[in-house]
Amino acid sequence: MSARSRGTVGLVRTDRRTGALLRARGATVRVDGTTLLDGVDLDVLAGEVLVVVGPNGAGKSTLLSVLAGDRAPDAGTVTFDGAPLATVRPAELARHRGVLLQENRVSFPFRVVDVVRMGRAPWRGTDAEDRDEDVVARALDDADVTRLAARRYPTLSGGEKSRATFARVLAQEPRLLLLDEPTAALDVKHQERVLARAREHARAGGAVVVVLHDLALAAAWADRVLVLAGGRVAADGAPAAVLTTDLLTAVYDHPVDVLPHPVTGALLVLPRHAAGTVGAPADPTAPTAPSLAEDLA
Amino acid sequence: MTATVPTDAPADGGTRTALPGDDPRPLPPAVPGRVAWLFGGLTAALAVLAVVSAGSGQLHVPPDEVLGALARGLGLDLGPEPSHPNGYAALWTIRFPRVVMAILVGAALAAAGALMQGVFGNPLAEPGVVGVSSGAAVAASATIVLGVTVAGPWTTAGAAFLGGLVATFAVYALARSGGRTEVVTLVLTGVAINAVCGAVLALFTFLGDTQEREQIIFWQLGSLNGTRWAYVGIVAPLVLVGLVASVLMARRLDLLALGERSARHLGVDVERLRIVAVVVVALLTAAAVAFCGIISFVGLVVPHLVRMAVGPGHRVLVPASALGGAVLLLAADLVARTAVPYADLPIGMLTALVGGPFFLWLVRRTRRQAGGWA
Numbered sequence A: 001m002s003a004r005s006r007g008t009v010g011l012v013r014t015d016r017r018t019g020a021l022l023r024a025r026g027a028t029v030r031v032d033g034t035t036l037l038d039g040v041d042l043d044v045l046a047g048e049v050l051v052v053v054g055p056n057g058a059g060k061s062t063l064l065s066v067l068a069g070d071r072a073p074d075a076g077t078v079t080f081d082g083a084p085l086a087t088v089r090p091a092e093l094a095r096h097r098g099v100l101l102q103e104n105r106v107s108f109p110f111r112v113v114d115v116v117r118m119g120r121a122p123w124r125g126t127d128a129e130d131r132d133e134d135v136v137a138r139a140l141d142d143a144d145v146t147r148l149a150a151r152r153y154p155t156l157s158g159g160e161k162s163r164a165t166f167a168r169v170l171a172q173e174p175r176l177l178l179l180d181e182p183t184a185a186l187d188v189k190h191q192e193r194v195l196a197r198a199r200e201h202a203r204a205g206g207a208v209v210v211v212l213h214d215l216a217l218a219a220a221w222a223d224r225v226l227v228l229a230g231g232r233v234a235a236d237g238a239p240a241a242v243l244t245t246d247l248l249t250a251v252y253d254h255p256v257d258v259l260p261h262p263v264t265g266a267l268l269v270l271p272r273h274a275a276g277t278v279g280a281p282a283d284p285t286a287p288t289a290p291s292l293a294e295d296l297a
Numbered sequence B: 001m002t003a004t005v006p007t008d009a010p011a012d013g014g015t016r017t018a019l020p021g022d023d024p025r026p027l028p029p030a031v032p033g034r035v036a037w038l039f040g041g042l043t044a045a046l047a048v049l050a051v052v053s054a055g056s057g058q059l060h061v062p063p064d065e066v067l068g069a070l071a072r073g074l075g076l077d078l079g080p081e082p083s084h085p086n087g088y089a090a091l092w093t094i095r096f097p098r099v100v101m102a103i104l105v106g107a108a109l110a111a112a113g114a115l116m117q118g119v120f121g122n123p124l125a126e127p128g129v130v131g132v133s134s135g136a137a138v139a140a141s142a143t144i145v146l147g148v149t150v151a152g153p154w155t156t157a158g159a160a161f162l163g164g165l166v167a168t169f170a171v172y173a174l175a176r177s178g179g180r181t182e183v184v185t186l187v188l189t190g191v192a193i194n195a196v197c198g199a200v201l202a203l204f205t206f207l208g209d210t211q212e213r214e215q216i217i218f219w220q221l222g223s224l225n226g227t228r229w230a231y232v233g234i235v236a237p238l239v240l241v242g243l244v245a246s247v248l249m250a251r252r253l254d255l256l257a258l259g260e261r262s263a264r265h266l267g268v269d270v271e272r273l274r275i276v277a278v279v280v281v282a283l284l285t286a287a288a289v290a291f292c293g294i295i296s297f298v299g300l301v302v303p304h305l306v307r308m309a310v311g312p313g314h315r316v317l318v319p320a321s322a323l324g325g326a327v328l329l330l331a332a333d334l335v336a337r338t339a340v341p342y343a344d345l346p347i348g349m350l351t352a353l354v355g356g357p358f359f360l361w362l363v364r365r366t367r368r369q370a371g372g373w374a
Helices: A002-009 A060-068 A112-118 A127-142 A158-171 A188-203 A215-221 A245-252 A288-296 B034-055 B063-073 B087-120 B132-145 B152-175 B183-207 B210-221 B229-256 B260-265 B270-292 B298-310 B314-338 B347-368
Strands: A020-031 A034-045 A049-053 A075-080 A097-100 A176-180 A207-211 A224-229 A232-237 A256-260 A267-271
Touching: A020 A060, A020 A207, A034 A060, A034 A075, A034 A207, A034 A224, A034 A232, A049 A060, A049 A188, A049 A215, A060 A097, A060 A176, A060 A207, A060 B260, A097 A158, A097 B260, A112 A127, A112 A158, A112 B229, A127 A158, A158 A176, A158 A188, A176 A188, A188 A207, A188 A215, A215 A267, A224 A245, A232 A245, A245 A256, B034 B063, B034 B087, B034 B298, B034 B314, B063 B087, B087 B229, B087 B270, B087 B298, B087 B314, B132 B152, B132 B183, B132 B210, B132 B270, B152 B183, B152 B229, B152 B270, B183 B210, B210 B347, B229 B260, B229 B270, B229 B314, B260 B270, B298 B314, B298 B347, B314 B347
Parallel strands: A049 A207, A049 A224, A097 A176, A176 A207
Antiparallel strands: A020 A034, A020 A075, A224 A232, A256 A267
8 A cells, every 4th residue: 555655656756856876987897808897977866767778798787786886896986875885884785775686596495485584684673673574575465476475485487586586675675776687587467567666666766777688678667778888878868769779779780670659659669570571470472471370270 | 458557556456366365364484383393302302312321321320310410410409319339420420521522512513514504505515524524633633643732621622623714714715606606516625625634634643653543543433432521611612602603693694595696785794704604613613523523414414404394594493403413413422332232333433324325315306406516
């Protein structure tokens, strides 16, 4: 109930942009002579969902690890709420930012509910500890894993693990959510659910950084899109301004069409498929079509 | 499909399938109800075994007389006195210190195993398997052969601690990669460290005189024979400090199971936790090894059984393993003393005899699980 009211209140969002929660200036990361991240400037603002996209090796995960404080940039600065990120104590930082990584293994057969309860660890010894069970219950529900609460984590499927970990991050109640490919293993329903929850978090005054591969999802859920290419910022702005046919085609080195949805007017991002050239699917004489039909029959 | 899908749809009650009893159903409890039974059962088993063990052997003392002797020794005039003329003295000078030592050493080894498994994120980590015990034994036998007595009666224990520490850090540095330790690397590192320590032990055996040789062989076999109160007095504080430190670390070890990065994201100072844990493992192992030699597999078998019974949460696992280890070693020592009349079998041989096959089974099981070898 409180979740819903937070969602509606947050609709007046532009006013909430009081300043950057996280600010990177000239962030550069080099590994063995290779520059993974090259002078990235970035402001993560409260109240918005920032989606980071880019081809493989563009530096998306590296950027996220720099923003999370896992890796100090070799050059440039990252500040959290005005303070250099490296000077914020891990325990303090854990109450303000949660991170969902791509790979989420758990070494021992903990139950899902145990894993989600671990998200409450930063709040031990504070007044917030009293709300632990409520927060955990809501996080389980938000990630749609309440049914799996008593299951052993290692027995879950990839998508279920991803959702259980998302619940753990939500239980942490951070202002800043850093999500690395949260939807990669998820079905359509849960992709929508996770990103809707992320947007709700932003509307309630939080900040969200999401790394996504799916440009259609990026177009649908981003308030702002950062396009990375070769470790540099290729574009940073509103989805409609950034996600253009020209830019995406250049960055991905592959034809990508961006057009308005015929009914809703929403942004559609469609990578061209070699197999999907005009006429091919409808052409009954095409050699692949009958065999496909036979296979299906 | 409409364009106006509300962003808060997932929070809307309508989209969730309302299962019967969905909302009122409480979450599974953090600590299962079985835990109380486990602790109760283990404590009872420990008490019964301690009394039976103290009364068993060449000189048999019935349980009520054991309790009577215990009470009298503590200044209470309760229960019957041992009927055998030497009963009281035998209990207090030989049996009781040995029983207490078995409890301490069992608790130390099992807790060290649980701790090490938590730090390495690997259920096969164990002081004996990965070579920490033999590292401690090498340093301890060095003090025997080289006649080092810088710290008086604490010399051997101190050397064992240092040797264990060096071995633990060696394993830690060699077997870890990307914050995790894979089974193959860990076991092979253990093979290498055990081989080196075995060679050094062999060298000391070669260099030593007859009496020193006997002492070194005793390290390798492991035995509680000849335990005196003075030894207990040295081992007990080490074990108590180690156990308290282990229990204090338990919550953070849970978080470590999520992986190094995720643990750090939840506020754990991972490097410090690892180093403290490694020191505590060395402390507990040294305490166990200092006077009793290498007793392997206790730290492997016990935490595994506890995990099967009540799950992997370290807040329960660490104390329950300590208790279970005490029970196991007390039982093993009882067998060692009574299985063959007039003979005191090496307890390390017994635990290895049972633990070895268990280890094999565990390796096979781990292998079947995805990622066990990856």
